[in-house]
Amino acid sequence: MASNILLIADTQCKPEQEWPHLAQLGRFIVDKRPDVIVHIGDHWDMPSLSAYDRGTAKAEGKRVYQDIAAGNAAMDVLLHDLHKLQAKQRRNKEKVYKPRKVFCVGNHEQRIIRHVNANPELQGFLDYSHLKLDGWEAYDFLEPVQIEGILFSHYFANPHSGKPIGGTIQNRLNKIKESFVQGHQQAFMYDKVYTLNRVLCGIVAGAFYLHDEEYMGHQGNRQHWRGICMLKDAEDGHFAVDEYRIEDIMEGRW
Incomplete structure (x- = not known):
């Protein structure tokens, strides 16, 4: 049976x-009720572990625990309305809406592992277990997951x-020779x-975020696509796409 799959792009909290x-997206989820939700990664931005900023003024005052706490709090915001709906359905003894939730680790989350590899004294102390991914199927960085004949990964x-x-x-x-979905790049491209x-x-x-990224500069941020999309009737690698800009989500136009 074909599935509707919600794709959430890099949220970089x-x-x-x-x-x-993210609160509005949570309302969208409850309204649209996709069969599968895929977050393609880079939810936890982890600026404290940025190799690009290390040793510069931009790294001053940044802390790993604050980065993790921010991403965890943002995940709570995203899922608040879903959890509220599920609790109500259980109380009323109704069928509980339980979408399959898939998380593809991005290069920003992988900063944690790279940092531990460079500082082995942290092994067993700092890892992905601190990220609030309970209820999600989590796939490691660049480990593709296939859903309805489509490969999903942060990038290929x-x-x-x-x-x-x-x-x-x-x-x-x-190059990939399969139907695929990826994030990582601040653009929207779709073709067959x-x-x-x-x-x-x-x-x-x-x-899928509201802020500007300093490294992209004025022009890069202005030309930056921000949004989500729904893969409609996905089956055997084929799907149609509904695209929602972040402005549509914020204003409830869906």
Whole structure:
């Protein structure tokens, strides 16, 4: 049976933020009730462990525990309305809406593992167990998960270089050779390739947050796509797409 799959792009939650867009997305989930929810990763931004900022003024005052606490609090905001609905359904002895929830670890969460590898005295003390992922199926960084014939991963790497496969959707489909969905890149791209036996579909959708990223500069932030999408009637690698900009979610236009 075909599934409707909600794709949540990189949310990149940091300390001292508020997340009204995640609260609204939680209402969207309760209203639309997708069969599967996939968060494609980079929910915990982990700026305290950024190798780019280490040793600079930008790293001053940043703390690992604050980064983890921020992402955990944001996850509570996202799931608040879902948990409220489920509690009400249990009280009323109704059928409980339980979507499959899948989380693909992103490179920002993987900063934790890279930091521990560089500081082995932290082994057994700092790991993914601090992230509030109870109730989610969690897949490690770049470990693809297949749902309805579609591969989901934070991004897909070139096997020879380890770097993300880039370029057009057609180029990525040619390299991956499967229907795929990824985040990581602050853009929205969607297309199909027709082969002799099947249709391959690909999506890049890499941002669902309100803030600007300093490293992207004025032009990069202005041209930045922010939103979510619903993969409709996904089955055997094929799906249609409903795209929702972050403005649509914030204003309840769905």
